Amino acid sequence: MLTISQFSKIAHITTKTLRYYDEIQLLKPAEIDPHNGYRYYRSNQMATVFLIQKLRSYECSLEEIKKILVDPALLKSTLERKQAEISEKMVTYASLQALIDKDLATLSDGGLYMQHQEKIERVDSPQMTVFSIRRILNVQDFSELLTEVFEMIAQEGMIPVGPPLSIYHSPEYTPEHYDMEFAVPVAEANYKTYELAPRPCAKLHYKGNYERLTEVYMQLSQWVEEQQLEIVGPAMELCVTDPNTTSPDENEVTIYLPIE
Structure with missing residues (x-):
């Protein structure tokens, strides 16, 4: 002993x-x-x-x-799960490394946060008939909401007619219980759909890694302030490309920020 x-x-x-x-x-x-x-x-x-x-x-x-x-007996499955988690982290870190390389390259051109300013427009958001599900959830579970929406559309025999969009209703960022809506434009107008009305917005079409979206929103907020306007509603992201099948740097999203 x-x-x-x-x-x-x-x-x-x-x-x-x-x-x-x-x-x-x-x-x-x-x-x-x-x-x-x-x-x-x-x-x-x-x-x-x-x-x-x-x-x-x-x-x-x-x-x-x-x-x-x-x-x-749980050892093998645990190691396999950790191996998958580490592989996912390696992909994430590789993406972050690429972003750092780009940031270093842009420092000499006046900083990291100016490249989106010229793309911001004042427009009306598009009018569309959508089928959507709105739920308070952990942001990590957002993919499950996406799957549920598309499964419901298939079950109802609805026909998507445009790229899907995410609407973020929470007044502040609370990732564990975030008020989120995922909507898909459809051809049918019935009791299970609703009309998304147009409204004045600050619009920015962004192409690139989603890791930069915080930067994009910062630019939008700065533009709204410079125009002496106010943000009056939840942000909407129109997903032009599918991030599951598109390389990170090729993703495209159009952001609409309601203003007055």
Whole structure:
């Protein structure tokens, strides 16, 4: 048996961490002296420590690790899931790297945030008959809303007649419970559709990586302020291209920001 200090030194893990693992029942000592409360560990428990450390390096949560220690059969599926998550992050970081390269290239031309100004117009938003679903959801689940809308359109036998649009109704950014609407222009006008009326808007057609949309909205807000106007409604994004089949830098979206 090893004292907590001896075990800590050999396994390269702090005694503070070992006590915490004991507290959350991730790794319990082999024995605890009932008289003085000293913790003792067996040498074979180091294998568990090494597994925990390896899984932590793979960005597994302690809760995920706890489940694996209870049921080792979960290890394979967990590693496969983490592998997929890391692959997704690599794609994201590659995209961010490309954006940084472009930002560095534009610094000499007056900064990062001026290239969209000349594309902003004052227009009426398009009038269209749409089928839509509006829901408060986590922004990460937006793709599920898209799928639901298209499934409903197919079930109802409706005919899409234009690119879909997203409408963001929340007055502030609350990603865990965001008020979002996804709409598709359709040929049919019935009780399941409604007429999206035209209204004065600031319009900007953007082509490029969606990672820059925050920058685009900043430019729109700046333009509205310079024109001594006010934003009076939710932003609408008309998705000209399908991001699932279009390379990130080739995506196109038309943004309408209601103004008066």
